[in-house]
Amino acid sequence: MNMVRAINSALDVMLGRDPDVLIFGEDVGYFGGVFRVTDGLAERHGVARCFDAPISEGGIVATAIGMGAYGLRPVVEIQFADYILPAYDQLVSEAARLRYRSGGEFWAPITVRSPYGGGIFGGQTHSSSPEAIFAHVSGLKTVIPSNPYDAKGLLIAAIEDDDPVIFLEPKRIYNGPFDGRFDRPVSNWAQHPASEVPEGYYTVPLGKAAIARHGAAVTVLAYGTMVHVALSAVEESGIDAEVIDLRSIVPLDLDSILQSVRKTRRCVIVHEASRFAGFGAELSALVQERCFYHLEAPIERVAGWDTPYPHAFERDYFLGPDRVVVAMQRTLKG
Structure with missing residues (x-):
């Protein structure tokens, strides 16, 4: 399906x-x-x-x-x-x-x-x-x-x-x-x-993230379409990143996020919405508050531009793997 x-x-x-x-x-x-x-x-x-x-x-x-x-x-x-x-x-x-x-x-x-x-x-x-x-x-x-x-x-x-x-x-x-x-x-x-979707009844619990890709170099937090963008960025760059698919942002699986960041010691946050006051800001604050002594580089946020969504320039506005790769490389150098 x-x-x-x-x-x-x-x-x-x-x-x-x-x-x-x-x-x-x-x-x-x-x-x-x-x-x-x-x-x-x-x-x-x-x-x-x-x-x-x-x-x-x-x-x-x-x-x-x-x-x-x-x-x-x-x-x-x-x-x-x-x-x-x-x-x-x-x-x-x-x-x-x-x-x-x-x-x-x-x-x-x-x-x-x-x-x-x-x-x-x-x-x-x-x-x-x-x-x-x-x-x-x-x-x-x-x-x-x-x-x-x-x-x-x-x-x-x-x-x-x-x-x-x-x-x-x-x-x-x-x-x-x-x-x-x-x-x-x-x-x-x-x-x-x-x-591969079963025909009948089953549930996926709210508030439980999934590890879309295991890795050790950097944690990438994403949801929705941006999970695919993040996975493509990892594949294109060859960086051994761990991609966390949040699945729900409220309730938020903070334990899975913290466990991953404490392992990789680096964090990149990806979302499609505008950067300013986007949900990535909350994720960044939560990781900073709880993983400060584990982090080896500043947290990176990759998000939409702080403008109304353009029609004619949607291809340029829509987030792609290139910007995620740059963020991962920057945090690895931190």
Whole structure:
């Protein structure tokens, strides 16, 4: 399976497994989603379980919160992560706080899915990476898979979780991994180990990172599409780097990060979002606070430029292996 089919399979499994699960959002019913992620679900499970919603992101999420408080487990799709901002108040002021403000009487077991990131010439309003603004909100969980196997297992775990989960799907790798270059997909992606996705039910725990590549020279922290960029940088450079796929940034598997950095004594952080106040800043602070006496070089951050996402210059803006290689080489000289 590619990631689109894996996510579709997760939704199909949960619709069949739990009668409290339902799916709605813009174009997710009859059309099957703008990226075809919900294709066939309305036909298989009925329009009462998978249905279209008006173009009102605030209304979609608000309705899901009410359903969750009532006992359902809604999974909503926001068509692009850029469009999630009209629902931000509902997520922050209602979903994230409901369990606490009600003294545990109500909660919001909702999952908000959204394609995110660049790489498809979507322009400024279809290419953002807003994970940092959700990671900052206590009460929200934020999950970002990098491969089909994890995408399915993490999504099932998210749906079963009793807290609200933001599930960001890197659309650059919807149809398979790529070699880290903007315009060079991997032709044999079907043979990629992470494309071996079981048909039935399984979960990948939230808050547990994966070692995408073992190494000893430097630790590279990444998530989503950037895991593939980091792996390509390691392959091209020949540097014996350990690549950690965070998989979820809240909850964060800090133990795995610290164990790796204390072993390699160097750290490079890679993310697609703008560098300033990006999630990499939090990762850098955590590593610095807890690994100061282990580090042999300054922590490096490789991230998007601090500009609005360009359309005409997306190939130059989109993060590639070259910048990661330079960062790894710089920290090895430190």
